Amino acid sequence: MTGACFGFRPVSELSFEYLRGGPGEPLEIREHDGNGADPGGALVAEWTPVPGRRSWGRLYAEDGRYRLWVEGAGTFHVDPRVPSVELPAGREPAVRREERLWGIPALLCFLERGDLPLHAAAVEVDGEALLLAAPGFAGKTTLAAAFDAAGHRVLSEDVSCIRVSTPPAVVPGPAMLRVRRDMAGRLPLPGARELAVGDDRIHFALDPDRRGDCSPLPLRALVFLRRGEGGLTLERVPAADALPDLWALAFRLPTAADGERCFRSIAGLADGIRVWNLSRELRLDGLDDVVGIIASDA
């Protein structure tokens, strides 16, 4: 399937499951056999393993290129300046490998392009984007799936690409939903096709008629997802109060220059859109109400 993701059009002999329609900037994608010597580089980030949820990963950088090693998956070589990504061959099923491709490797490429990576899901409501922000395992994907079930387009489910423009915009990412196994059987997903079953997630691809293309959508609001016991509430957050959480959710390299870039991007974002705290109980039977209040009031 041809198409694009995060505004990139794969130039590759490989096939992909999660692309959207429309054009994009060329992104060279190829395989490597992974038998070369360790190319070295400085360690810039490490993700410690969380059993059943996250693999051990390390990101190295050298001369503007990156090497992402993931336990059990192999090494991804990324050159954002081309841009290009080399995928490890023969380590994982193609679907799982593609999902990793649209994570850190793609993020590094759109970071180079000047966009802001944010740990958030994004959905489309009335032609605008809404960000659903929370750290991992806080219900982002389940809520994104509920928006899909309600007929809204899912733009991304884990990492969002924010175009730091005036007004800010969201560039749609992979057309996928990785739903918790205990939720997948209870949450209708009429517009998605099951691709794979993992230890804790079922991997869905959005149907072609629900993907759209990668045209940036104006960003209307950002909603921080909070867990609460006192019912469903939506409260406005002043820009200055939103920054600490945005800082925690934004990806940045460990350099002063990138820290400053990140800060300016999130400060501009917080000052330019409505930011909300949504407090809710994590109940499946309350999801429709959550979708409703976000879609109408955020």
Next chain:
Amino acid sequence: MVLGPDTPIARNPNVVYRELAEGGVLLRLDSGQYHGVNATGLAIWNLLEEPSTLAELKAGLEAQVEDPPAELEQEVRTFLEDLRARDLVVLDDS
């Protein structure tokens, strides 16, 4: 080092700031700690574009307001001591 009226004060070079619709926010890049400031605090921060003394900052603020309060110097001192405690400014003893 005591913050006297003639002690040069400078921004910590590891701090970035952004003016928002209401006041602004300072961020220490090395620690990721934030410090929100109101409009007056932002005015003081802007005056610190070059190292300045407490006396110079007081004079700079007085030039920006029509009827400066009598306790302006103490308010500026308190604000600077707070910034200093958070390592957002440094006393320039060079």
